[in-house]
Amino acid sequence: MDPVIIVGAGPVGLALSLALAAQDVPSVVLDESAGKEEPRPARTVVLRADMAALLERLGCATLRDEGVRWVGWRSMRRRQQTRHVRLDLGLGAGAGDGDTEDLAGEPAGPAAPLHVTQHALARGLRDAIARQDLITLVAESRVDTIEQDAHGVSAHTRGPDGTWWRGSHLVGCDGARSTVRKLLGIRFPGRTAVERHAVAALRTELPWAGEALLHRQPPWRGAGDEISARPLPDGLWRIDWLLPPRGELVTPDALVTRIRDTLAGWCEGVTPPYDLIDTGVYTVHHRLARRWRVDRVLLAGDAAHLLGAVGTQGLDEGLRDVDNLAWKLAYSWHHRDVSPVLLDSYQSERRAAVAGLLRAADQALPVLRGGGGLRTILPGGGRSHDVLLTDGHLGRGPLGALPAYPHSPLAPEPAEGRIPVGTPDGGPVEDVRVTAPDGTTVRLRDRLGQGRLLVLLVAPGTGVWDRRHWVSAGVMPRLAEAVDTLPAPAELLVTESYPGAPAHAVLLVRPDGHLAAAFAGVRPEELHAAADAVRGGSAPSEEEPVLGDPAMEAGRPA
Structure with a gap:
C-alpha cells in the first residue's frame, strides 16, 4: 500500500512520520529545505509534560540532554519604581527599602514545562528518523501540485526533474505559509500582529537557578509591560520583552540597552557579565484554517493554526495535532472498512480545541494589555493578571488547560453501566x-x-x-x-x-x-x-460515498 505523504519537515512533520512508523505505517517526508538545522538559541519551544513524553516515546533523545524542565516558575509584579531588587529564592518575597513587589512561586514537579531550542528538537527527531526503515526523508522537494482520487493522493514536486509522489493520504505540515493549504483553496482567517516580542539568548548568571520568571511592569525605563526569562542548558537564558504590537523596529543598540537594564534590575542594580549568543524579534499571529481535511488531504501544526499570545504555545498544540491524527490515520491505513467519521473527527476535535484557546486569548488580551476589569470579561475573574498569565505559561486554566473532547463524533452513546471517574469523558487520563x-x-x-x-x-x-x-x-x-x-x-x-x-x-x-x-x-x-x-462506527456500504467531504468532490486545487 502507498505510504502517507507528509509535506514539511519541521518538528510537527518529523514527529508525525515517527508516530506513524510506531504504528507500522510508512511515510515520505517532503522537505523543502536542504535538510540542515541552523542553530538558533533564541528560537526555542515550551512543551508541556505529556507532549515531551510523546517526543521521548518517538525516540527524540535530545530532550534529555538539551531540554530544561523548570525547577519552578516565579511571577513578579512591581508596583513602584525603586533602585534595587532582591529576590527570595524560596516562595516568599524580599526586596530593598521601599520595594512593593509581589512574588508568587510555583513548585517544581514532573509536570513542569520543558524548554528546549527548536533546532535541538528537530535534530533529535531527525536522528530518530535515521534509525527508521519506514520513513523516507527527501530534501529540496517543494510541492506545487496535489491531485487526489478515491484511492489515494498524488503530489508533484518542483525541480529540473519534477517528480510525482503517490500516497494513501497527504498531510500538510508546511507551516504558516502552507503550500498545501493554498493549493486546496482553504481560507486562513484571523488576526495579524497580536503580540510582538524582542528576544535574546545569552549566557549569564541570574539570581534564580533553573527557574523561569514572568515579570510584569518592571520599573526601569524602556522595559515595557512584561519580561519573561527561561533557562536553557549550559548557563544560557532566553529573555523575551513584550513590544507594542505595531511599534518601531528594534535596533541592535536598543536591544543591548534592554539587556543591560534588565540584568541590572534583576541583579542588585549591577549588570552582570554576559555573552550575547543570538537575538530576534518575533510576531504572534492568531489564525485558524476553515477546514483541516479535504478528503485524503489534511492539515496539521502551523498550516492549520497560529497562536502564541499570552503564554499559549504553538508547537505544543501542533504536536497535539500529531497525537490526535496519527492513530486515526494509521487505523485507516491498516483497515479498509473504516468509517469516514474517524478522520473527520480529527478536524472536529482539534479545531474546536484550538479555537477555544484562541477565544480565551482574545478575551484575556484586553484585560492583560488594556487594563480592563477581569470580572466583566473572564470567567473566574477574581484572579489576578499575573495568575492568569502564569496559567497560560504553565499549561492550565482557560489559556493553557489540556484539551478534552467531550463532544467528539467518536464519543460512545450513554449506557446503563457508564460511571463517572476523576477524568471527565473525553479528557486526558491520569498517568497511573x-x-x-x-x-x-x-x-x-x-x-x-x-x-x-x-x-x-x-x-x-x-x-x-x-x-x-x-x-x-x-x-x-x-x-x-x-x-x-x-x-x-x-x-x-x-x-x-x-x-x-x-x-x-x-x-x-x-x-x-x-x-x-x-x-x-x-x-x-x-x-x-x-x-x-x-473507531468511528461501521464503514459505509459500497453504494455510499467514502470521501470525507463530497462538497469538494475529488479535493483538487481550486
Missing part, C-alpha cells in the same frame, strides 16, 4: 502505574501511541498479589475475553487505583490517552459498543 498481562509494570503513558485501545481494570491488591493468582481470578478471564473480541486492536491493563474510580471499574482509553468511557464492572456488550464508536 499499570501492569500488563505479561507482568510488565509501567506508566500508563508508556502504552500510548501504539494504535491500540487501552482497557484499564481498577483492581486493588494486584500490586501485592502474585500475578499467577489474579490474572486468572475474579473478573479478569471474562474481561480478557471481552477485550479479545473488540472491533479494534486493544490491550488489557490493570492498575491498583485510578482517581475517582471504584474497585472493578473498567476504563476504555483511546490510543492518544483520552478517556472514551468508564464502566461499573465488566460489561462486554457496552464495552464493545464503546470501542466501535471510538
Whole structure:
C-alpha cells in the first residue's frame, strides 16, 4: 500500500512520520529545505509534560540532554519604581527599602514545562528518523501540485526533474505559509500582529537557578509591560520583552540597552557579565484554517493554526495535532472498512480545541494589555493578571488547560453501566502505574501511541498479589475475553487505583490517552459498543460515498 505523504519537515512533520512508523505505517517526508538545522538559541519551544513524553516515546533523545524542565516558575509584579531588587529564592518575597513587589512561586514537579531550542528538537527527531526503515526523508522537494482520487493522493514536486509522489493520504505540515493549504483553496482567517516580542539568548548568571520568571511592569525605563526569562542548558537564558504590537523596529543598540537594564534590575542594580549568543524579534499571529481535511488531504501544526499570545504555545498544540491524527490515520491505513467519521473527527476535535484557546486569548488580551476589569470579561475573574498569565505559561486554566473532547463524533452513546471517574469523558487520563498481562509494570503513558485501545481494570491488591493468582481470578478471564473480541486492536491493563474510580471499574482509553468511557464492572456488550464508536462506527456500504467531504468532490486545487 502507498505510504502517507507528509509535506514539511519541521518538528510537527518529523514527529508525525515517527508516530506513524510506531504504528507500522510508512511515510515520505517532503522537505523543502536542504535538510540542515541552523542553530538558533533564541528560537526555542515550551512543551508541556505529556507532549515531551510523546517526543521521548518517538525516540527524540535530545530532550534529555538539551531540554530544561523548570525547577519552578516565579511571577513578579512591581508596583513602584525603586533602585534595587532582591529576590527570595524560596516562595516568599524580599526586596530593598521601599520595594512593593509581589512574588508568587510555583513548585517544581514532573509536570513542569520543558524548554528546549527548536533546532535541538528537530535534530533529535531527525536522528530518530535515521534509525527508521519506514520513513523516507527527501530534501529540496517543494510541492506545487496535489491531485487526489478515491484511492489515494498524488503530489508533484518542483525541480529540473519534477517528480510525482503517490500516497494513501497527504498531510500538510508546511507551516504558516502552507503550500498545501493554498493549493486546496482553504481560507486562513484571523488576526495579524497580536503580540510582538524582542528576544535574546545569552549566557549569564541570574539570581534564580533553573527557574523561569514572568515579570510584569518592571520599573526601569524602556522595559515595557512584561519580561519573561527561561533557562536553557549550559548557563544560557532566553529573555523575551513584550513590544507594542505595531511599534518601531528594534535596533541592535536598543536591544543591548534592554539587556543591560534588565540584568541590572534583576541583579542588585549591577549588570552582570554576559555573552550575547543570538537575538530576534518575533510576531504572534492568531489564525485558524476553515477546514483541516479535504478528503485524503489534511492539515496539521502551523498550516492549520497560529497562536502564541499570552503564554499559549504553538508547537505544543501542533504536536497535539500529531497525537490526535496519527492513530486515526494509521487505523485507516491498516483497515479498509473504516468509517469516514474517524478522520473527520480529527478536524472536529482539534479545531474546536484550538479555537477555544484562541477565544480565551482574545478575551484575556484586553484585560492583560488594556487594563480592563477581569470580572466583566473572564470567567473566574477574581484572579489576578499575573495568575492568569502564569496559567497560560504553565499549561492550565482557560489559556493553557489540556484539551478534552467531550463532544467528539467518536464519543460512545450513554449506557446503563457508564460511571463517572476523576477524568471527565473525553479528557486526558491520569498517568497511573499499570501492569500488563505479561507482568510488565509501567506508566500508563508508556502504552500510548501504539494504535491500540487501552482497557484499564481498577483492581486493588494486584500490586501485592502474585500475578499467577489474579490474572486468572475474579473478573479478569471474562474481561480478557471481552477485550479479545473488540472491533479494534486493544490491550488489557490493570492498575491498583485510578482517581475517582471504584474497585472493578473498567476504563476504555483511546490510543492518544483520552478517556472514551468508564464502566461499573465488566460489561462486554457496552464495552464493545464503546470501542466501535471510538473507531468511528461501521464503514459505509459500497453504494455510499467514502470521501470525507463530497462538497469538494475529488479535493483538487481550486
